[in-house]
Amino acid sequence: MKIPILKMEDILIVTIQSELTDREIEELSHDILDMINKVGAEGLIIDITALKVVDSFMARSLNAIANAATLLGSETVVVGIQPAVALTLVELGLRISWGVKTALNLEKGLEILRKKKDK
Amino acid sequence: MDEQTIEVRRDIDVILARNVGRKMANEIGFGELDQTRITTAISELARNIVIHANRGKVVIREIQKGDRRGIEVVCTDDGPGIEDIEAALRDGYTTAGGLGIGMTGAKRLMDEFHVESVVGVGTTVIVKKWLR
Secondary structure, eight states: OOOOEEEETTEEEEEOOSOOOHHHHHHHHHHHHHHHHHHTOSEEEEEOTTOSOOOHHHHHHHHHHHHHHHHTTOEEEEEOOOHHHHHHHHHHTGGGTOOOEEESSHHHHHHHHHHHHHO | OOEEEEEEOSHHHHHHHHHHHHHHHHHHTOOHHHHHHHHHHHHHHHHHHHHHOSOEEEEEEEEEETTEEEEEEEEEEOSOOOSOHHHHTSTTOOSSSSOSOHHHHHHHHSSEEEEEEETTTEEEEEEEEEOO
């Protein structure tokens, strides 16, 4: 299943709507970076509101996407982490690796990227 | 009492195992946060099977001890086994290039954790969580 990547001005928005296998996450990572490269996006929002589980593989993948996007000149914000998911990630021991910017929802994520651009 | 077995070989089976786990945790009466903890622990342990072994299985069952109810997850695989279990339970230890928090993470998310491993034969990890 291909996950659509929407383009809004110079920001890409990816909404993950169902549980993804490891392979699908890897494909998505590649598609996103490809698209950033193609359209010269300066911002990327990954919306994971629908995810009821974020395990260490998913967390690591989100980190990797964000880091690689930075190298391509695009800032990443992950939005929509559910409260139970957030607490579980902390308990899982993710303090050692979570370096991605986050926002509560899509609106706030866009705000962060726009502010950054206005500066 | 209810029990379900999920054969684990490929990454898609990880999703299947955690969906079965969440459904069963919900039926036993766990709240959303505990359901998320249990499902995430299952995900970490099932993925370990996919990464380290050719095949394995996850058995999820309802358990009871006196008047306490809970959930037990037994993950068995035919992988290479763990040479140094103590090291494997240390934060950041990894042999497969992951974050090295799979097994320790699962341990932290559950109430009870037990691992048995024989080099060259396989590994069994048992985790439990009790309703409060």
